[in-house]
Amino acid sequence: MKSALIATCCAAALLLSACGGEEKGDKTVRADGTLAPGSTLKVGERAVVPFSDADKSGTIAITVKSVDLGPKEDLAEFKNKGEGMLPVYVRMVIENVGGTDLSDTSVSVRAVDPDGKSTKVILANSTAACKGEEAPANFTTAGATYETCKTEGVKDGGEVGGVIFREGDYQDDPITWKK
Template structure:
């Protein structure tokens, strides 16, 4: 009986260690049984999130690593003319990896800028700038381990702060996005 109790305690401790290693719980990062990041997970810029992904009629599993979130100069929005008035560009530099090995060529990953309080900036930029073009996945993004770098142009009201970005596409992320904090 003592051996069974000891084994039960050891199993409980091992489970607790695994959960703490994954950062389980609110405000942390949680990895689901399939290896993807759970909705609502919070990461730091530079950390990798594996997510189910669908775009342009294709689906698979990708990893997104947000490398940098930077506010660019107002002059970068000159091509937007009056539409860019009162706005600053936010450049989100990412590395995207094909984790599942399905054909994801021609797809594109989109994130949204968050303010210092973790809420959306409510400024969406359509199209990139010379400093941040927003590349789609290349033709060879069809095999497991394939990667490419891209930049997503977002926006913030002039004088505003950016606290990070969120990913809210598919599988429960729309209502509870994954976020990367600066």
């Protein structure tokens, strides 16, 4: 009798935890409206995520608008450090969903190959063709948006399959945007 009660309670707990989100293709929207870790989207789709940076936290939406390879000449200013690499330009729109003060924060994404593995090339600086912008001073209210571009990299001849967001809740199981 006691084991039947425990089994019933466990089954109920599993059902309740499954009711916390709504599955849509390769992405699951949690009860709070944010995407579950491990969700996969296509470039152009919007991901609502909990976010923190620079001792500020809130909820943002990230829309990766494009992921494009740039010419190797764009890395000339990097001198030898840019040799054998191509720039990857990730253009995004960031929206303040929660309405908290997220001014002067920065969203980080990383390029991945078609298999979802790291390109193993990280460029710390931006290029003239892709200036990474921090959130502006007025990024403090719900609905505020800004556009930014992050410069990533790939070895010359390599391919880019998309980008990942691997911050906070998504450290071990990132959100992926596929090209």
